[in-house]
Amino acid sequence: MSQELTLYSYWRSSSSWRVRLALHHKGVDFTTVPVHLVRDGGEQHKDAHVARNPLRQIPTLEVQGKEGKRAYISQSVAIMEWLEEAYPDAPSIFPSADPLQKALTRQLTEIINSGTQPLQNLNVIQYLRDDVGVDAKAFCRRYIQKGLEAYLATLPDVSGPFSMGEHVSMADFCLVPQLYNARRFKLDLEPFARLLAIESACQEVEAFKKAHPDAQPDFDANAPA
Ligand SMILES: N[C@@H](CCC(=O)N[C@@H](CS)C(=O)NCC(=O)O)C(=O)O
Known part of the structure; x- marks a missing residue:
């Protein structure tokens, strides 16, 4: 699968870090859009971000949805599991299929x-x-x-x-x-x-x-x- 992925992330957010690990492990290209969690009261509370992630958190991964529409996935584990299914031929995030x-x-x-x-x-x-x-x-x-x-x-x-x-x-x-x-x-x-x-x-x-x-x-x- 080839598509543009955008990761809304903060450098020391541990949940964003998990997703970066899964992306690099699978060798999947992505663009990082930083969301500063502290500056200006926290960019996670801005309307544009709340529309992407109503829990006001990062990470959020922007992916290709149905009919070319963009879709947003939040929750790092859901994102990692999506990557596993979307890129089945890339290295797995599990130790085996058992x-x-x-x-x-x-x-x-x-x-x-x-x-x-x-x-x-x-x-x-x-x-x-x-x-x-x-x-x-x-x-x-x-x-x-x-x-x-x-x-x-x-x-x-x-x-x-x-x-x-x-x-x-x-x-x-x-x-x-x-x-x-x-x-x-x-x-x-x-x-x-x-x-x-x-x-x-x-x-x-x-x-x-x-x-x-x-x-x-x-x-x-x-x-x-
Ligand atoms: N269960 C969520 C946790 C996400 C989360 O807690 N993100 C933190 C950064 S690691 C956050 O955005 N915090 C913003 C805040 O507390 O205002 C996930 O795995 O994605």
Whole structure:
């Protein structure tokens, strides 16, 4: 399938990073349109973006819909699953076609996607900090820790450097950005040696180099931590 894809993204958005990983892993060309999550109150709240993503989040992928109309897909996991189906001949985001291996990959994916990242998202931090008046960073750190503990405990007993064994997968696409966020929230990662070893293996893979926040067109070296 050949079509123009546009990714609405922010350089250090972990969910956008997952999608960049899947795109580079599959070798699919795309154009990045940065949506700055902080500047000017946050571009995710502008009408043009809300029309693309009513939850006021990124990523959103703009694709070719029916009869040449553009369509928008939000939710990083839905986007990665769409890529898998739209580009079946490109490298898979699953370790194998075996249904159990796919389910185990999705399980790890959801530990990050549903069980961890939403509890440390920007709008949650802003609400806790500005409206509730609690230590938002401590809250986020707690839930990132719980998420990573669950991920570690759930990892299958397989040989190979990646979460699902010999093949990089969608689970790794979620884990690596979440570890980056863990560092931003100053979580002690010492108890997570196996996760750090997976991260090191991933960092050697070309897709991970291309998708890294520092390599994005909107990367800002002076952004506050
Ligand atoms: N489940 C969603 C999560 C998307 C999400 O939380 N995006 C964050 C950046 S990583 C965002 O846009 N936050 C904006 C805000 O909180 O205002 C997905 O996987 O795409």
